[in-house]
Amino acid sequence: MRVDVDMDRCIGSGMCTTLAPELFELDDDGVLRVKAHVVPPGSEEGAEEAVACCPAEAIALEDV
Amino acid sequence: VTAAGRLEQVAIVGGGLAALRAAEALRREGYDGRLALLSDEADPPYDRPPLSKAVLTGEREPDSTVYRTPEQLAELDLDVRLGTAVDELGLADMTLRAGGQRLKFDGLVIASGARARTLPAIPPLAGVHVLRTLADARALLAALGGGPRVVVAGAGFIGSEVAASARALGLDVTIVEAAEAPMTRVLGPRLGAACAELHRDHGTKILCGAGVAGVDGEGALSAVRLTDGTRLPADVLVVGVGAAPNTEWLAGSGLPVQDGVICDGLLRAGHPRVLAAGDVARWTDPVAGSMRSEHWTNAVEQGRHAARNLLAGDGARPFRGSGFVWSDQYGQRLQFVGSSAGATDAVIAFGSVDERRFLAFFVRGDRLAGAFSMNATPLLTRCRRLVDEGAELAGALGELGLDGAARVPA
Numbered sequence: 001m002r003v004d005v006d007m008d009r010c011i012g013s014g015m016c017t018t019l020a021p022e023l024f025e026l027d028d029d030g031v032l033r034v035k036a037h038v039v040p041p042g043s044e045e046g047a048e049e050a051v052a053c054c055p056a057e058a059i060a061l062e063d064v
Numbered sequence: 065v066t067a068a069g070r071l072e073q074v075a076i077v078g079g080g081l082a083a084l085r086a087a088e089a090l091r092r093e094g095y096d097g098r099l100a101l102l103s104d105e106a107d108p109p110y111d112r113p114p115l116s117k118a119v120l121t122g123e124r125e126p127d128s129t130v131y132r133t134p135e136q137l138a139e140l141d142l143d144v145r146l147g148t149a150v151d152e153l154g155l156a157d158m159t160l161r162a163g164g165q166r167l168k169f170d171g172l173v174i175a176s177g178a179r180a181r182t183l184p185a186i187p188p189l190a191g192v193h194v195l196r197t198l199a200d201a202r203a204l205l206a207a208l209g210g211g212p213r214v215v216v217a218g219a220g221f222i223g224s225e226v227a228a229s230a231r232a233l234g235l236d237v238t239i240v241e242a243a244e245a246p247m248t249r250v251l252g253p254r255l256g257a258a259c260a261e262l263h264r265d266h267g268t269k270i271l272c273g274a275g276v277a278g279v280d281g282e283g284a285l286s287a288v289r290l291t292d293g294t295r296l297p298a299d300v301l302v303v304g305v306g307a308a309p310n311t312e313w314l315a316g317s318g319l320p321v322q323d324g325v326i327c328d329g330l331l332r333a334g335h336p337r338v339l340a341a342g343d344v345a346r347w348t349d350p351v352a353g354s355m356r357s358e359h360w361t362n363a364v365e366q367g368r369h370a371a372r373n374l375l376a377g378d379g380a381r382p383f384r385g386s387g388f389v390w391s392d393q394y395g396q397r398l399q400f401v402g403s404s405a406g407a408t409d410a411v412i413a414f415g416s417v418d419e420r421r422f423l424a425f426f427v428r429g430d431r432l433a434g435a436f437s438m439n440a441t442p443l444l445t446r447c448r449r450l451v452d453e454g455a456e457l458a459g460a461l462g463e464l465g466l467d468g469a470a471r472v473p474a
Contacts, residue, residue: 013390013399014445015361026442030397048092052085053364055113055390057131 009058020046078175079103082342085367178307191285212299219246223304341366402434
């Protein structure tokens with residue numbers, strides 16, 4: 001699976017970083033960074049949770 | 065129920081976020097039977113948080129909050145019935161009745177939401193608004209366009225955000241709040257006071273410990289009268305005094321209802337195939353006890369959890385929510401995780417309330433119950449797991465690299 005964030009939509013809520021810290025992080029200014037676009041095995045659930053819980057619906061997950 | 069294949073006709077009552085997420089989760093988890101969503105609203109599921117913020121300030125069109133196009137809903141193979149108010153739930157024959165329609169189901173998610181509370185002292189009158197639905201937002205947006213004097217009754221999340229948005233439009237705004245500070249239900253009086261300062265600094269008048277006694281106006285609002293005799297000239301009054309769960313349609317069903325439909329820890333509403341989610345659900349949390357939440361993240365978490373537990377049957381798992389809440393006011397980001405219920409202390413763990421960049425912990429005994437931040441998102445997100453675990457305060461401060469925290473009464 002591949003994860004992408006639409007930075008035009010992202011509001012920096014940080015929600016995804018709590019659900020999948022191995023995929024997402026906020027820098028000190030609160031700007032989101034995707035640490036890994038290719039979802040490693042074992043992180044699929046967290047990635048899917050992050051998609052559902054993103055208040056801006058900014059995260060897309062696709063099977064590759 | 066032991067497998068998803070056993071269910072064949074699932075119904076979801078409600079058309080908000082919990083309902084949408086329940087539908088999405090059912091499909092994602094492999095449910096391939098019939099799926100109907102019955103909503104009494106004319107609009108398809110939409111995003112509520114922007115209604116009091118970017119929609120009112122004109123940065124977003126009201127219709128842009130609609131979550132899914134008809135094509136996207138069709139991809140879920142979802143039978144969406146808008147404008148369909150369910151009148152009755154019959155558990156004996158597992159049937160919903162809505163006007164002349166009857167719908168059989170073998171699994172049900174109750175996500176009928178809540179509606180804005182009003183004040184008995186305020187009769188319906190042009191200029192008097194609530195903000196709950198997309199239709200409410202369209203009406204309020206139109207009213208604010210006329211440059212009115214605005215009074216907001218209630219300084220909870222909705223009232224505070226409406227006030228901030230109206231000020232951003234340059235309007236004259238006064239908040240009337242019964243408690244001693246804004247958002248005290250979540251923040252307690254001391255941190256609530258910091259939010260009162262936020263309003264004042266942006267030119268919003270805020271009257272705390274004040275009540276609305278009534279309104280004046282012939283055909284349209286002209287003033288709001290307070291219990292202490294003060295008369296506030298006004299063209300628009302926004303009543304933001306909370307929401308009441310929509311449970312009337314369950315009256316004859318036999319399901320227990322008391323300020324929400326009563327659920328167990330699995331979100332089951334007294335029947336293994338009837339679950340509830342979102343604003344309408346009053347569930348039992350293992351730590352905090354009986355709870356009902358009207359927040360966005362809770363609707364997501366419960367909608368998904370109810371869907372999974374419905375499919376899981378005997379394998380259903382207890383619900384545990386994050387208590388994640390956010391608000392944007394005057395360009396400031398306020399966030400909360402966990403709960404302040406029963407907290408004995410608030411600890412400023414980082415930053416300064418006066419500088420509007422801080423993190424506060426709510427502490428029960430010596431353990432974390434909740435965390436609140438203003439403009440400190442990266443730090444707050446690191447607190448979620450610690451709050452979930454009920455971590456010890458000293459250990460949490462150490463893990464976050466924070467010391468010198470000041471403890472004050474909550």
